[in-house]
Amino acid sequence: MLGEELLLKEYRIVFEKKGNMKYISHLDLNRCMVRAVRRSGLPAWYTEGFHPHLYLMFPLALSLGMESICETMDCRLTEEIPMQEIPEKLNAVFPDGLHAVRASKPVKQAQDITHAAYLLTLQNQPDLLKNFQDFIRQPAIFVQKRTKKGIQEINIRPMIQIQNISQTDCALCLHLLLPAGNHGSLNPNILTDAFENYVNQPIFIKNICRIKIFCENLEEFL
Amino acid sequence: MPKNKIEPLLLHVQKPSRYTGGEIGEVIKNKTEIDVRFAFCFPDIYDIGMSHLGMKILYALTNKRKNFWCERVFASWTDMEEIMRREHVLLYALESGDPIKDFDFIGFTLQYEMSYTNILNMLDLADVPIWQKDRGEQLMPLVVAGGPCVCNPEPLADFFDLFILGEGEEVNLELMDVYHAMKKIGASRSEFLKAAAQIEGIYVPSLYEMAYHKDGTVKSVQPKENAPAIIRKRVIKDMNQVYYPENLVIPFIEPVHDRVSVEILRGCIRGCRFCQAGFIYRPFREKSAEHIYQQGISLCENTGYDELSLSSLSTSDHSQIEEILDKLLTYTTDAHINLSLPSLRVDSFSKSVLDKITTVRKSGLTFAPEAGTQRLRDVINKNITEEEILQSCQIAFAGGYTTIKLYFMLGLPTETDEDIIGIADLAQKVVNLFYDKSNHVKGKLQVSISTATFVPKPFTPFEFEPQAEKNVIIRKQKILKEAVQSKKIKVSTHFTDVSLMEAVLARGDRRLCAVIYDAWKSGCRLDSWEECFDFSKWQTAFAKHDLCPAFYANRIRSYDEVMPWQHLDYLISRKFLIHENQKAHQAQPTPSCREHCSGCGANQCLGRSCF
Numbered sequence: 001m002l003g004e005e006l007l008l009k010e011y012r013i014v015f016e017k018k019g020n021m022k023y024i025s026h027l028d029l030n031r032c033m034v035r036a037v038r039r040s041g042l043p044a045w046y047t048e049g050f051h052p053h054l055y056l057m058f059p060l061a062l063s064l065g066m067e068s069i070c071e072t073m074d075c076r077l078t079e080e081i082p083m084q085e086i087p088e089k090l091n092a093v094f095p096d097g098l099h100a101v102r103a104s105k106p107v108k109q110a111q112d113i114t115h116a117a118y119l120l121t122l123q124n125q126p127d128l129l130k131n132f133q134d135f136i137r138q139p140a141i142f143v144q145k146r147t148k149k150g151i152q153e154i155n156i157r158p159m160i161q162i163q164n165i166s167q168t169d170c171a172l173c174l175h176l177l178l179p180a181g182n183h184g185s186l187n188p189n190i191l192t193d194a195f196e197n198y199v200n201q202p203i204f205i206k207n208i209c210r211i212k213i214f215c216e217n218l219e220e221f222l
Numbered sequence: 223m224p225k226n227k228i229e230p231l232l233l234h235v236q237k238p239s240r241y242t243g244g245e246i247g248e249v250i251k252n253k254t255e256i257d258v259r260f261a262f263c264f265p266d267i268y269d270i271g272m273s274h275l276g277m278k279i280l281y282a283l284t285n286k287r288k289n290f291w292c293e294r295v296f297a298s299w300t301d302m303e304e305i306m307r308r309e310h311v312l313l314y315a316l317e318s319g320d321p322i323k324d325f326d327f328i329g330f331t332l333q334y335e336m337s338y339t340n341i342l343n344m345l346d347l348a349d350v351p352i353w354q355k356d357r358g359e360q361l362m363p364l365v366v367a368g369g370p371c372v373c374n375p376e377p378l379a380d381f382f383d384l385f386i387l388g389e390g391e392e393v394n395l396e397l398m399d400v401y402h403a404m405k406k407i408g409a410s411r412s413e414f415l416k417a418a419a420q421i422e423g424i425y426v427p428s429l430y431e432m433a434y435h436k437d438g439t440v441k442s443v444q445p446k447e448n449a450p451a452i453i454r455k456r457v458i459k460d461m462n463q464v465y466y467p468e469n470l471v472i473p474f475i476e477p478v479h480d481r482v483s484v485e486i487l488r489g490c491i492r493g494c495r496f497c498q499a500g501f502i503y504r505p506f507r508e509k510s511a512e513h514i515y516q517q518g519i520s521l522c523e524n525t526g527y528d529e530l531s532l533s534s535l536s537t538s539d540h541s542q543i544e545e546i547l548d549k550l551l552t553y554t555t556d557a558h559i560n561l562s563l564p565s566l567r568v569d570s571f572s573k574s575v576l577d578k579i580t581t582v583r584k585s586g587l588t589f590a591p592e593a594g595t596q597r598l599r600d601v602i603n604k605n606i607t608e609e610e611i612l613q614s615c616q617i618a619f620a621g622g623y624t625t626i627k628l629y630f631m632l633g634l635p636t637e638t639d640e641d642i643i644g645i646a647d648l649a650q651k652v653v654n655l656f657y658d659k660s661n662h663v664k665g666k667l668q669v670s671i672s673t674a675t676f677v678p679k680p681f682t683p684f685e686f687e688p689q690a691e692k693n694v695i696i697r698k699q700k701i702l703k704e705a706v707q708s709k710k711i712k713v714s715t716h717f718t719d720v721s722l723m724e725a726v727l728a729r730g731d732r733r734l735c736a737v738i739y740d741a742w743k744s745g746c747r748l749d750s751w752e753e754c755f756d757f758s759k760w761q762t763a764f765a766k767h768d769l770c771p772a773f774y775a776n777r778i779r780s781y782d783e784v785m786p787w788q789h790l791d792y793l794i795s796r797k798f799l800i801h802e803n804q805k806a807h808q809a810q811p812t813p814s815c816r817e818h819c820s821g822c823g824a825n826q827c828l829g830r831s832c833f
Contacts, residue, residue, distance in 0.1 A: 024475070034528065
């Protein structure tokens with residue numbers, strides 16, 4: 001297909017990765033999706049050249065152990081397919097825990113991604129909320145990050161934007177906005193590790209769920 | 223998985239989806255509608271077990287029966303085992319999450335000797351009594367096993383209620399039906415075992431008494447309670463009538479082999495004298511090209527896999543191989559499926575076959591000369607010539623392959639230093655061929671010599687032979703490494719202590735049960751993994767029971783010796799094996815079954831000649 005044709009038949013599929021599926025890595029997800037697309041009967045496009053493979057692009061990897069309700073993958077189809085048919089066909093063959101929400105034509109590109117919003121659910125403990133508030137009130141939070149230059153101390157506080165904190169009997173829910181994408185990212189686990197060090201006790205994470213992906217000016221990645 | 227107990231632990235282990243279940247293709251049933259529950263236990267970790275074709279076949283076959291439910295169980299890796307013991311989580315089946323001690327059958331597949339301690343470990347983790355005699359008279363759970371090592375299961379005999387010899391597609395279901403009938407009338411374990419012993423192919427070890435001579439060799443194997451004196455393996459007569467799955471459980475994590483496998487034939491016509499598989503899977507039986515094609519397509523469509531592999535001991539020996547490839551290619555090319563053909567013999571490697579294999583990863587081809595000189599190849603009956611090896615390499619090079627792997631063994635019967643140097647010479651000839659300017663081959667060459675240590679196996683002409691001792695093998699490895707001149711040739715060798723253990727367990731007797739138990743008790747498990755294998759623990763276990771590995775591995779066995787597997791019939795006659803052994807020592811080859819029948823005895827079950 002020529003350049004213009006390729007763009008015409010590009011589709012972005014939004015899907016959820018939850019339940020048992022949170023225990024598979026990004027690479028595993030990639031393989032799983034290739035097979036699912038093949039089973040679905042969708043007319044997927046294969047790359048040309050020496051090693052033809054089913055074209056699937058994931059703009060942002062999700063760490064093993066995290067759920068998400070906003071993952072996307074881009075694929076190309078060799079024919080135009082009605083939008084609502086795409087998630088239907090995929091859901092018919094997806095394993096439990098994967099759910100295709102919708103398909104659309106891609107607007108933004110992977111390199112436009114700047115942030116992601118996460119919902120962190122921590123198991124309640126005595127003083128958990130107070131400890132977190134004290135932790136986050138610090139002007140600086142230093143963590144060790146392994147870079148090409150070796151291990152560096154980085155202040156992650158400026159990267160963390162608290163959207164909301166709520167508490168129930170059994171859990172503390174943190175709605176956070178963190179950098180994500182090619183221009184720099186902060187994995188929520190780094191934050192929870194730093195919090196654990198701060199309180200000097202084990203913290204039990206019930207769940208981490210990515211809930212939205214953003215571009216500049218907090219425009220939703222679509 | 224038992225969600226409440228396991229889930230909080232999953233993020234603390236490597237590759238948690240080994241333990242979750244929930245894969246596409248998994249079979250979930252309502253246990254209230256089930257009469258017999260079967261826990262299929264692969265005695266190694268998920269990544270290994272999910273590649274195993276036998277499990278896929280028997281899983282699908284059993285689950286096709288509405289009133290049976292077969293679920294999968296694998297060994298936990300060390301990190302998960304530690305957590306399970308600490309949190310008191312019993313070994314469970316992936317589909318239901320139920321502890322396997324509540325199942326009717328706990329069935330293991332004996333694939334490899336170094337997995338034996340995993341069996342004991344899994345029984346222990348399941349809270350099932352390890353020794354058969356401790357399971358009492360209640361009927362369930364029954365601990366059973368099938369698979370290739372069952373041709374000599376004696377080192378495990380005291381841990382199992384029964385063994386299933388040969389091919390399971392018919393006998394497994396027969397066994398479960400008899401079980402169901404007896405369960406309904408409230409039969410006890412021993413009543414059931416007595417009945418099971420009458421089913422062809424079922425071996426109940428507790429109904430046989432072993433007696434030994436003073437020198438440690440077996441004196442006799444005595445059946446009790448009407449058990450048959452000889453147990454004959456089961457054979458599926460018609461490969462075109464036998465069940466084959468249409469669907470597979472698709473793992474999330476990448477197993478060792480991540481593809482659709484279609485079995486194309488059983489048995490082998492070559493008669494290589496070291497090869498147990500080639501003899502115990504006889505007689506040779508092919509599946510028709512049409513069946514192979516239909517099964518391949520159906521599995522690819524249902525699973526979405528993009529690699530299809532034809533599975534057998536020697537794929538090019540299928541009489542219709544070119545037709546099969548042509549037929550499959552009409553489908554695979556358009557469907558973007560890679561066709562892979564492992565187990566290709568060097569002497570049938572042709573350009574036309576190579577052109578049809580469309581594996582994207584043109585990484586390398588493997589040939590198994592097994593011995594470095596024609597003389598030694600004649601001894602082991604690996605009937606390929608140097609010319610054929612070089613010709614095949616040439617075809618491979620011309621096809622764009624630049625990595626060649628050559629498999630050999632060290633310690634073969636009658637082996638001399640000359641034979642070892644022959645390995646290096648052969649590899650060098652392959653290198654020279656690549657760089658011969660008239661061949662116009664491009665790229666960077668890598669020739670790998672991979673040497674295993676010869677392990678004598680039951681039901682082969684070499685079952686009488688000693689394994690070479692450790693210091694002898696080390697010396698041979700040294701000779702080989704020093705004989706290799708070129709930097710383009712890489713030599714890898716197999717760990718000698720593991721080879722010794724394989725040799726002991728392969729031809730071991732029932733007295734080894736106590737050794738395996740003590741080795742496990744002292745911490746041995748996952749012995750096939752380098753990071754876990756601890757030979758010193760095994761040595762201690764042997765010493766504790768006054769048994770010597772050398773007795774089992776390094777001793778020449780006379781043609782008259784009663785072998786521990788004497789009462790098990792795999793159709794290959796003792797007379798044939800002795801004759802072949804004598805020919806080996808004269809360096810006399812035996813032609814393939816297609817060329818000339820050598821009367822091994824395998825055709826008895828067919829009631830006609832094989833060809």
